[in-house]
Amino acid sequence: MLEGHMAEGATSHNSVNETIGILLARNASNHGSNIAMREKERGIWKESTWREYSEDVLACAAGLEKIGVKPGKAVLILGDNRARLYGGMLAISLLGAYAMPAYPGATLDELQHFLGEADIVAAIAEDQEQVDKILEIRDAGASGIEHIIYDETRGLGFYEDDGLMSWDHLIEIGLHDLNEIPSRREELLHRAGPDDPAIFLHSSGTTGKPKGIVLSQKNVLTAAKNGHDAGAFGEDEDILAYLPMAWVGDYAITVAAALRYRFTVNVPERQETVVRDMREIAPTFYLAAPRSWDQMLTTIQVGMEDSTPLKKWLYHFFMDRAIAAETRKLNGKSGGALEPLGRLLGEALVFGPIKDQFGMSRLKSAFTGGEAIGEDTFVFYRALGIKLRQLYGQTEISAISAIQAPNEVRLHTVGTPAPGVEVKIDDSGQIMLRSNSVFSGYFNKPEASAEALQDGWLLTGDAGYLEDNGQLVVLGRVSEVMYTAGGERYVPNYIENRLKFSPYIKDAAVLGSGLDELTAMVCVDFEAVGHWAEVNGVPYVSYADLSQRDEVATLLREAFRRVNKAVTEPLQLKRFVSLPKEFDPDDGEITRTRKLRRKVVQERYADVIAALYDGSKEVYVSAQVAYETGEVGKVEKNLPIREV
Structure with missing residues (x-):
């Protein structure tokens, strides 16, 4: 007996005709002066408008094509979050090739596994450390990577290895090509179709080597629409690009949703400066794993314990009452305690200053995903006035499948299916999903693909059930x-x-x-x-x-x-x-x-x-x-x- 549910307005035939190129052109034409990307460099935030960002992506695409990147070929992306690496991923998509981001801490063995999957002809690396990794693999004869483009020039001035070039040099090559042929820009923007690749990611690899997952442009843009229609984010959000670029959650928000709904993407100077940079930006949307929310809570609590007696008293007076009220709400009871005057006073004296200190003063949407979050952590942020919610998804469905509504939060559920996503529970208790955001199969692995996809449904491998009110509960991996x-x-x-x-x-x-x-x-x-x-x-x-x-x-x-x-x-x-x-x-x-x-x-x-x-x-x-x-x-x- 199959149990099923479909979000209101969902349809398995909801097609998305947009492509990355079409959206890039639209943003440059209709919103050209709006800020697309902001990156901190040496303490200064440098801004790029949609018109400037689009031109960089086009120049990168033209340059990459000149050095041999074409459909069926792959480009490795290696490094922490950088504006140019994101632009490189979009450029590769315009060419119909595979953009393959890897975790910056990936070992040589892990990278060699990726190199054995696809024909990687080039790499875009953040800095000297990542360039050295690629050169070491290439010198060992395990790679056909002919060209290595690097963003940060420091330490690379005296390298004389074949195929090594700076980002600026690549852009020069591309601009020369674009200026020689007037129609080239338009042709590049409209070359790739909805079914062409957007990104080449990998499964987590908990039970073996990671499997290649190619998400099409239709997949990722549908997921962005599903998330928007579910109320996860709106248009013109300000976001912080700090999550690993090889994780589907980062691509879904920082690239796909940002492109479709014109987010301003803020790239921190370094991973070590994320907290400080977040305070300066004060994003309107923020997604983090439970561990990150836990660490921030620990930092807040540690700071309060080191504070003055008066500040500690004020903190506990307001925070304890707000937490008690949120706990009652979570259990389906009336809130009370701090409504409404106490809440206003608490916001002025305690809640507001804490949110400001951690860059959360403008947050409209805050999410956690990837695994379950603790009740203490969850309730704390809700008490602080941050409407923290859970979402559920996986790489194979482009990250977004179920989302909690702001005022229908239960700790044990992950929300209801997003519009455009169908959910069904099979006889073994496994969660099955169907949407245009579901991938078409693991890269060059027909047997694994057949196990994961059945009659258009994705078998998630997660055990769970649907409550009578449509809320999805995830218990864990079926295999476990x-x-x-x-x-x-x-x-x-x-x-x-x-x-x-x-x-x-x-x-x-x-x-x-x-x-x-x-x-x-x-x-x-x-x-x-x-x-x-x-x-x-x-x-x-x-x-x-x-x-x-x-x-x-x-x-x-x-x-x-x-x-x-x-x-x-x-x-x-x-x-x-x-x-x-x-x-x-x-x-x-x-x-x-x-x-x-x-x-x-x-x-x-x-x-x-x-x-x-x-x-x-x-x-x-x-x-x-x-x-x-x-x-x-x-x-x-x-x-x-x-x-x-």
Whole structure:
């Protein structure tokens, strides 16, 4: 029996005729003097209008075509968020070629996997560090990358490698071509069609090598329309481009939605300056993973604890009442407490200054996605006056499939299907989606594509259900549904996310498939636990040392006991180990989007898992650590087995 739901106004035949080129031309013609891109460089925000931005993209496209980029070929995009890298992605789309962004921290092995998928003829790199990576791969004979275009010139002045050129040189080549042939601009803008590629992304790779996912221009622009029609964003938003460029969430908002609805995209100077730059910009739309919202909350709380007695009293007077009111609303009860005069006073004295300090004073739409968010974090921001909402999606559907409405928020749901998206639950409890934003299959992987797509429906691999009111509930990955020896069904990721609701736990791995009890391995959050240790006078010399302190174990037990209250007795966690290092994507234990590679973790920590179940009091661990230099080291430690 199939259970289904479709958003009001949705249709599986809703076609989008626009292309990236058509929208770029429209924005340049009708809104040419509006700011399209703003990038901070050496402390100064530099602006580009839609007319200027369009000209740069066209010059880049013409230049890339001159050096051999054409349909069927790919261009690697490597680096942190930069305006020119975004422009490069659009230019590649105009040519009908594949723009393939990679995470800036990608290892050589990860990049070589991408190089084995498609014919990558060129790369656009942010700086010397990324250029060096590509040159190393090329020198090893593992790549056919002939041309490397770089944005930042520092450190590259004396490089004499073949095919290496600056962005400015590429633009010169392109402009020469555009000026020689008057019709060239118009031809480039209208060459690619809706079914031509927009972006070449990758699956998270939790169970193996990442699979290539090519999203068409119709896919990404439909997703942008679906998000807009669901009320996620409006026109002319101000946004901050800080999310990894290789993540579908960044492309969906910073490129597709920005192009269709003329956002002003603000690119921070560096990842390290995001908080300061966000305060200067004060975006109107903001999307962040739960971990980012948690970290901001920790920073706010730490700052208040270091404040004056009067400020602390004011903070707790207003904040405690606002949180209590929001908690009641979340549970379907009346708010009260601070309405309306108290709310105005709280806004002037506490809520407003906090929002201003963190660049959230103009936020109209704030979202979290990727995994579940903790109730404390969620309620805090709602109490602050930020209407934080959850959204649900994945790369295969161009990021957007279900969104919470501002005033219909429930912690356990991800909202209702966006207009243009149909949702159905199959007999196994798996969520199925249908929309023009769904991809056409994994790149050169027909078997995997056949498993993911059936009669136009995307099999998400997520277990869930639809409530009577149309709200979608996501439980976790279908492949991760497990059973204890007693036959109790559980989803490890569901419990792991709830452990991570604690600010002191960064990662967790829940164990117990086929066993009598559930246990867990956790990685503490070094920043949060380190600050707590300093405030409470707990000495430590390293992460490995701090993670094993008895005082820290007490913090962790509180988190475990809180989770145990929320699950049935057979699924309560009995014992845990605090690991001496974080799970790290460079060590292969998690993906670049911080999803657990369960098989790798279970193999690497097999001795720890055995000790959690054989009655041992402690276990010796020798854990692999990959350093930024590329060297591999080890952390060796005796870890106590702790009872919850």
